[in-house]
Amino acid sequence: MKPIDTCGCERAGSRRQFVKTMGAVGAMSALGALPGCATLASSAPRRLVDTHHHFFPAEYEKAWVAWQQKNKVPVSVQPGWTPAKALEVMDKGGIASSLLSLASTPGTWFDQGAAAADRWARLCNDFGANMVRDYPGRFALLATLPMMTIDTTLTELTYAMDTLKADGVGLQTNYGARYPGDAFYRPVWEELNRRKALVYFHPLGAQCCIPSGVPGTSGPIETPTDTTRCVLSLLNSGTFARYRDIKWLFSHGGGTVPMLAGRIIAFGERSKGVDTYAPNGIQYELARLHYDTANATHPAAMAALNTLVPETQITFGSDYPYFPIAEQVESLRGLGYGSQKLYAIERGNAERLVPWLATGRKQA
Numbered sequence: 547m548k549p550i551d552t553c554g555c556e557r558a559g560s561r562r563q564f565v566k567t568m569g570a571v572g573a574m575s576a577l578g579a580l581p582g583c584a585t586l587a588s589s590a591p592r593r594l595v596d597t598h599h600h601f602f603p604a605e606y607e608k609a610w611v612a613w614q615q616k617n618k619v620p621v622s623v624q625p626g627w628t629p630a631k632a633l634e635v636m637d638k639g640g641i642a643s644s645l646l647s648l649a650s651t652p653g654t655w656f657d658q659g660a661a662a663a664d665r666w667a668r669l670c671n672d673f674g675a676n677m678v679r680d681y682p683g684r685f686a687l688l689a690t691l692p693m694m695t696i697d698t699t700l701t702e703l704t705y706a707m708d709t710l711k712a713d714g715v716g717l718q719t720n721y722g723a724r725y726p727g728d729a730f731y732r733p734v735w736e737e738l739n740r741r742k743a744l745v746y747f748h749p750l751g752a753q754c755c756i757p758s759g760v761p762g763t764s765g766p767i768e769t770p771t772d773t774t775r776c777v778l779s780l781l782n783s784g785t786f787a788r789y790r791d792i793k794w795l796f797s798h799g800g801g802t803v804p805m806l807a808g809r810i811i812a813f814g815e816r817s818k819g820v821d822t823y824a825p826n827g828i829q830y831e832l833a834r835l836h837y838d839t840a841n842a843t844h845p846a847a848m849a850a851l852n853t854l855v856p857e858t859q860i861t862f863g864s865d866y867p868y869f870p871i872a873e874q875v876e877s878l879r880g881l882g883y884g885s886q887k888l889y890a891i892e893r894g895n896a897e898r899l900v901p902w903l904a905t906g907r908k909q910a
């Protein structure tokens with residue numbers, strides 16, 4: 547985005563660019579986001595909450611790269627990442643606070659067994675908690691859970707929520723052969739429901755379904771599709787209906803859920819037991835979930851999401867560092883939303899999920 551004179555002097559050149567630029571300025575002005583006549587391209591006022599922001603403990607990242615190389619997965623290392631670098635990018639994009647979650651594949655398990663998963667979860671949660679402590683008000687922690695054995699998962703959950711004061715948990719859409727609706731995980735959902743916790747899901751590739759004859763499908767197709775598998779696992783198992791006090795948040799605009807909602811509803815309403823696992827109807831269950839906008843702000847994707855859910859269920863997500871924050875902000879603001887809806891997505895809805903964000907400072 548080119549520099550903009552917020553006093554009204556347009557610098558981009560063409561009439562089309564002028565209209566686009568003034569639309570962005572108008573949206574930010576309506577939100578009280580313009581500091582006099584500052585240049586927006588330098589450092590935007592901190593306004594937004596990013597609910598989809600990854601972090602990379604150095605020891606974890608080293609093991610992650612080794613796993614990717616061993617499994618011939620394209621290495622997605624983020625060279626030079628530091629908390630300070632993350633803050634610099636947040637400031638340029640106008641992000642007031644970010645919810646930290648671990649990067650996706652392979653989570654904490656690395657094919658090393660349950661004990662290793664437990665160790666990696668503890669290491670990453672401690673690192674994230676230190677970021678929250680070292681930069682007050684700028685980060686919240688969505689703690690990772692090992693999810694390999696129930697006892698150690700519950701132990702880590704208790705440690706993360708009670709000792710580290712995590713603001714919720716960040717989970718994967720699958721754990722190998724198990725999806726979250728598996729009865730194996732019921733004790734975890736029971737505890738999270740008791741705590742009225744925020745539960746965030748990030749997708750990863752499924753073990754079953756990446757066709758070798760169709761290259762380039764993992765990121766654009768299989769990864770968001772796994773979010774849909776996760777949602778259906780939780781829906782069809784009755785997990786959504788059973789644990790009403792959990793606040794559910796799904797990445798990337800819900801993957802393919804909004805586009806496939808009609809088919810999900812049509813097939814589900816004809817299924818046996820639908821009155822038990824979706825007593826208020828499938829449409830109701832899908833519409834009460836929360837979805838972030840990370841890499842989902844294309845007009846077609848957002849049109850589908852806006853049809854499925856009210857504006858109260860959408861939060862801003864950047865998927866940093868995989869996608870530039872400023873690019874995601876500009877894309878969202880280019881959709882033509884009114885100031886009330888834009889504020890709800892950029893900040894207001896996240897404040898309901900993590901109440902301390904409304905004051906900008908977490909109590910010790």
